[in-house]
Amino acid sequence: MPYAPKLQESASQTAGPYVHIGCMPNTVGIHGVYDHDLGHEMITGDAQGERIKLEAIVYDGSGTPLKDAMVEIWQADANGVYNSPEDGRPSDPHFTGWGRQHADHDTGVFTFETVKPGAVTYNGVTQAPHVLVWITARGINLGLATRIYFDDETEANAADPFLSRIELKVRVPSLIAKRDGNTYRHEIYLQGDNETIFFDL
Amino acid sequence: MSSGYYPRDLDLHPKAYTPGYRTTVLRSPQKALIGFDGSITEFTGPTFGHNTIGEFDNNLIVNYAKPGESAIGERIMVHGYVLDEEARPVRNTLVEFWQANAGGRYRHKKDTYLAPLDPNFGGCGRTMTRDDGYFQFFTIRPGAYPWPNGKNDWRPAHIHFSVFGTAFAQRLITQMYFEGDPNIAICPIVNTITDKSAIDRLTARLDMHNSRPHDMRAYRFDIVLRGKRSTMFENRKEGN
Numbered sequence: 001m002p003y004a005p006k007l008q009e010s011a012s013q014t015a016g017p018y019v020h021i022g023c024m025p026n027t028v029g030i031h032g033v034y035d036h037d038l039g040h041e042m043i044t045g046d047a048q049g050e051r052i053k054l055e056a057i058v059y060d061g062s063g064t065p066l067k068d069a070m071v072e073i074w075q076a077d078a079n080g081v082y083n084s085p086e087d088g089r090p091s092d093p094h095f096t097g098w099g100r101q102h103a104d105h106d107t108g109v110f111t112f113e114t115v116k117p118g119a120v121t122y123n124g125v126t127q128a129p130h131v132l133v134w135i136t137a138r139g140i141n142l143g144l145a146t147r148i149y150f151d152d153e154t155e156a157n158a159a160d161p162f163l164s165r166i167e168l169k170v171r172v173p174s175l176i177a178k179r180d181g182n183t184y185r186h187e188i189y190l191q192g193d194n195e196t197i198f199f200d201l
Numbered sequence: 202m203s204s205g206y207y208p209r210d211l212d213l214h215p216k217a218y219t220p221g222y223r224t225t226v227l228r229s230p231q232k233a234l235i236g237f238d239g240s241i242t243e244f245t246g247p248t249f250g251h252n253t254i255g256e257f258d259n260n261l262i263v264n265y266a267k268p269g270e271s272a273i274g275e276r277i278m279v280h281g282y283v284l285d286e287e288a289r290p291v292r293n294t295l296v297e298f299w300q301a302n303a304g305g306r307y308r309h310k311k312d313t314y315l316a317p318l319d320p321n322f323g324g325c326g327r328t329m330t331r332d333d334g335y336f337q338f339f340t341i342r343p344g345a346y347p348w349p350n351g352k353n354d355w356r357p358a359h360i361h362f363s364v365f366g367t368a369f370a371q372r373l374i375t376q377m378y379f380e381g382d383p384n385i386a387i388c389p390i391v392n393t394i395t396d397k398s399a400i401d402r403l404t405a406r407l408d409m410h411n412s413r414p415h416d417m418r419a420y421r422f423d424i425v426l427r428g429k430r431s432t433m434f435e436n437r438k439e440g441n
Contacts, residue, residue, distance in 0.1 A: 005207065005428050007286050007425045008398075008399070008425060009209065009210065009213060009286060009373075009426065010375050010402060010403065011375060011396070011399040011400070012373060012374060012375055013361075013376040013394075014222075014374075014376075014393075015374045016376075017311060018311075018324075018361075021307060021308065022324075023297055023299075025323065025325045030308055030323045032265065032323075033255075033264050033265055033326075038253070060227040061226070062227055066228070082241065083248075084247070085248060086246070086367060087241065087245050122240070122241040127240060127241075130242070132243065134369070134372060136374050137228065138224050139224030139226075141215035141216065141219060141229075142215060143374060145369075147242075162237065165235075171232075190229070191229070191231050195230055195231060197232075198230050198235070199234055199235040199236070200208075200211070200234040200235065200236050201209065201239070
C-alpha cells in the first residue's frame with residue numbers, strides 16, 4: 001500500500017455568518033477585547049512602492065454582492081519579497097503583506113489600502129505582480145483561493161507561469177483587476193458565465 | 202525555502218455544493234478548481250509575534266466581562282496541539298476562535314435568537330501555539346441554537362477556529378464539536394463532510410485528566426494542517 005502520512009488534515013467547515021466576531025470583532029461592535037483588528041492596516045510606516053487601493057466585490061450566483069464574507073489577501077512587497085520567514089529574504093519592514101477586510105455594508109466592496117506588489121522572482125522563476133485572495137463566508141464550505149493580477153502589466157502577465165498554464169484563455173480576464181487612477185477594481189463571481197478562477201491551494 | 206505542501210485531500214473536506222446546507226447553492230463555484238503546485242506565494246504566509254496577544258485574549262470567560270464578573274455558563278478549558286500531517290508541531294502560529302454564548306446567541310446584530318445576550322460575554326478569543334504546537338483557552342460551553350435552513354435545523358454546540366500555519370497553503374477555518382452531542386449527526390453543516398472519521402476528528406473529547414477539580418472541565422481538540430514536503434537534496438550536473 002502506498003505510504004500514508006501519520007495524520008489526516010482537519011476538515012474545513014464554513015466560517016459562518018459571524019466570522020467577524022472572531023476575526024475582526026471591532027468591526028461588529030465588540031470593543032475592548034482586542035486593541036485593533038489584525039490585518040486592518042497593511043502599511044505600517046514609510047513603505048516602499050506605489051500606494052494603491054484594491055477594491056473587490058464578490059458576487060453570488062444571483063448577482064448579489066456577498067456582504068457577510070471575509071476576504072484576506074497576501075502579497076509580496078514592492079520588491080517582490082514576502083514578509084515571511086519561509087521567504088528568507090528581508091522584506092519591507094513597513095509593510096505586512098497581509099490584509100483582512102469585511103465588505104462595505106451598502107456596496108459590498110472590500111477595500112485594501114496597500115502597495116502594488118513587485119514581480120516575484122524566486123528560484124529562477126518570475127511571476128507577474130499578483131495578490132493571493134482567500135474568501136470565507138456563510139455558505140462557503142472551504143475557503144476559496146484565487147489571485148488578482150493587474151491590467152497594466154500586460155507583458156509580465158503574458159509571461160506569468162500561473163496564468164500561462166490556464167488552458168481556457170477565455171477565463172484569464174477573471175483574474176485581472178482594472179486600473180482607474182490609483183485604484184484597481186476587481187469583480188469576483190462565484191458562479192455563472194464569468195465565474196472567477198479558483199484554485200486548489 | 203519550503204518546497205511545498207502535501208496535496209490537499211479534497212475528499213476529506215466538504216464539497217462546495219452541498220444543497221442540504223442551502224446557502225451553498227448560490228455560493229459554490231461550479232467549474233473545476235485549477236490544480237496548481239503552488240509557488241512562493243502559497244508557501245509563505247503571515248506570522249504574528251507573541252506580543253500580538255493580550256493577557257486575557259485566551260480567556261473568553263473574562264475578556265469581555267466587567268471587572269470582578271464573568272460569563273454565564275459551564276466553565277471549560279479547550280486545549281490541544283496544532284500539528285501537520287506528519288505529526289510535527291506547528292509552532293508559534295495564531296489560532297483564533299469564536300462562539301455563541303451559553304444560551305446559543307452570538308453578540309451580533311444579525312442574530313435575533315430568543316436567548317438573551319450575556320453582558321459579560323463577547324465571544325472571541327485568540328492565542329499562539331507554543332514551540333510544541335500546544336494551545337489552550339478558557340471559555341464557557343456554547344449553547345446549541347436554531348438556524349434558518351430547513352424547517353427545524355439546530356446547530357450542535359460548536360466553537361469556530363481559524364488557523365494560519367506557516368504558509369497560506371495551510372490556512373484553515375473549521376469548527377469544533379463536543380463529544381456526545383446528538384445534534385452532531387443531524388446537522389446539515391456537519392454533514393457537508395461525508396467522511397465520518399473526518400467528523401469524528403472535529404469532535405473534542407472530554408478530558409477528565411486535565412480538568413481542574415471544582416473549577417472547570419477540559420476538552421481535548423487537536424488540529425491538523427497540511428504536511429510540508431521534504432526538501433529535495435538533489436545533486437545536479439552542471440548546466441542542468
